[in-house]
Amino acid sequence: MENFDFTNIQNIIYMLSAMLFITGIKMLGKESTAQKGNFISATGMLLAVSATAINIVNPLIAIVAILLGGIIGAVISVKVKMTSIPEMVALFNGFGGLATFLIAWSQMNNLVNDIAILQFVLVVITIYIGGVTFSGSLVAFGKLSGRINVNKGDVLANIFVSLFYLSLIAVPVTLIALSIYIETYQLIFYTFLAIVILGGIGFVLPIGGGDMPVVISLLNSFSGIAAAFAGLLLVNNVLIVAGSLVGASGLILTIIMAKAMNRTVGNILFVGYASSNSSSSKDEGEVKPINAEDAYLILENSSSVLIVPGYGMAVAQAQHVVRELGELLEENGAEVKYGIHPVAGRMPGHMNVLLAEANVSYDLLVEPDDVNPTMEVFDVAIVIGANDVVNPSATEEPGSPIYGMPIIEVHKAKTVFVLKRSMSSGFAGVQNPLFFKENTRMLFGDAKDSISNLVSEFKEL
Numbered sequence: 001m002e003n004f005d006f007t008n009i010q011n012i013i014y015m016l017s018a019m020l021f022i023t024g025i026k027m028l029g030k031e032s033t034a035q036k037g038n039f040i041s042a043t044g045m046l047l048a049v050s051a052t053a054i055n056i057v058n059p060l061i062a063i064v065a066i067l068l069g070g071i072i073g074a075v076i077s078v079k080v081k082m083t084s085i086p087e088m089v090a091l092f093n094g095f096g097g098l099a100t101f102l103i104a105w106s107q108m109n110n111l112v113n114d115i116a117i118l119q120f121v122l123v124v125i126t127i128y129i130g131g132v133t134f135s136g137s138l139v140a141f142g143k144l145s146g147r148i149n150v151n152k153g154d155v156l157a158n159i160f161v162s163l164f165y166l167s168l169i170a171v172p173v174t175l176i177a178l179s180i181y182i183e184t185y186q187l188i189f190y191t192f193l194a195i196v197i198l199g200g201i202g203f204v205l206p207i208g209g210g211d212m213p214v215v216i217s218l219l220n221s222f223s224g225i226a227a228a229f230a231g232l233l234l235v236n237n238v239l240i241v242a243g244s245l246v247g248a249s250g251l252i253l254t255i256i257m258a259k260a261m262n263r264t265v266g267n268i269l270f271v272g273y274a275s276s277n278s279s280s281s282k283d284e285g286e287v288k289p290i291n292a293e294d295a296y297l298i299l300e301n302s303s304s305v306l307i308v309p310g311y312g313m314a315v316a317q318a319q320h321v322v323r324e325l326g327e328l329l330e331e332n333g334a335e336v337k338y339g340i341h342p343v344a345g346r347m348p349g350h351m352n353v354l355l356a357e358a359n360v361s362y363d364l365l366v367e368p369d370d371v372n373p374t375m376e377v378f379d380v381a382i383v384i385g386a387n388d389v390v391n392p393s394a395t396e397e398p399g400s401p402i403y404g405m406p407i408i409e410v411h412k413a414k415t416v417f418v419l420k421r422s423m424s425s426g427f428a429g430v431q432n433p434l435f436f437k438e439n440t441r442m443l444f445g446d447a448k449d450s451i452s453n454l455v456s457e458f459k460e461l
């Protein structure tokens, strides 16, 4: 028993974990099975971590680390507000990148004593992807939480962008330099570490406008790819499988999001600034405010209504009253649809999650391509805290930072109600000509209050 080899048992547990990950991910594809899928994947992760802990010389360290990580994760997930989940996801991606960055760094000293070319290549690549993911994700966190704003022409930002380009050639240069000067590797290696971290900042800093969703999915994919490389480095099967799953699914999501923005990934990453602070100074005319009573009179006579939710619905937590309004409209004889833009809110699928939480039937959800051709038949489009995703500048103003992004063309409906608190712009920082259109009425106020007022009007019937 003393010489018992745990490796086989460990590999069987790893295989089981991988099966649980794959089953869990598959179940996440459907709203009805998503919760179970999440639990199954988490069980797979607990198994994988526990099996890995067997190898650790002092099991107490492993148990404390698992408990600490588990408690911190549980507290964060209970405390975090729905509207802050995108920032949390950005941080999670970043910590994934940091973990792989540190793993690869820790392997460097072993390698110097026992030179193996493949291992060197793996260390340098893992450090690069992990490091860029780490610092890039911190910048993404800053941008999503409104702490970081970058303008075209910022000197400091341009320096960071140059460092990103420098970091792209740093990988082959470092490999060559290390192979020549391995005895005095420290200077080259630490310079490489610094360039990678600063390059990651320059990677995300210039990205703005409506392009952030694509970058966040890409960083998510990078964190998986870095983990897969770390798995190769440590010869750890479950890390390779889990990393590849995250890497591949993140990449698929990146391509889907880029398509939704009508851009290519390369175009988003390398075609300069889409300033997040730009706004049109053009005089757009006057807005026409409306109150809940008058809005109700129009809605009561409508036979088809399109509801378009956006980030503001998440902020107001208005999804439940929105569902109630939808049901009242249907009871009143109207056909109701929900127009869902793929980048509405602050994370992929944000609106789907909120509406599912409020028990809105998935059959009522329509995508821009499906609803735009028939927009003229809707009597009313109710825009609830959405802004960029219904901004006609994207189709009408070639100079706009969001030009080319597909939108839900609510301005073509017979009447548009826009529910928001002020005239301020959305995430892309762009003025919205929709607010000034002849057929638009602004229902100012918190989205939940405004919808509740409409619901009360219907109930007073």
Ligand code: NDP
Binding pocket: 086, 144, 209, 210, 211, 212, 213, 216, 309, 310, 311, 312, 313, 315, 316, 342, 343, 344, 345, 346, 347, 348, 349, 350, 384, 385, 386, 387, 388, 389, 390, 419, 420, 421, 422, 423, 424, 425, 426, 427, 428, 445, 446, 447, 448
């Ligand atoms: P926007 O960010 O364009 O606009 C949201 C609007 O909601 C604001 O104009 C705000 O106006 C309003 N609002 C905020 N709070 C409330 C409230 N309590 N009640 C009523 N209105 C409120 O949101 P969209 O969903 O239209 O577009 C998403 C944007 O975010 C896109 O640019 C997208 O690219 C970007 N993004 C998306 C990600 C994703 O994965 N989905 C990730 C990162 C960025 P006011 O303050 O006047 O109330």
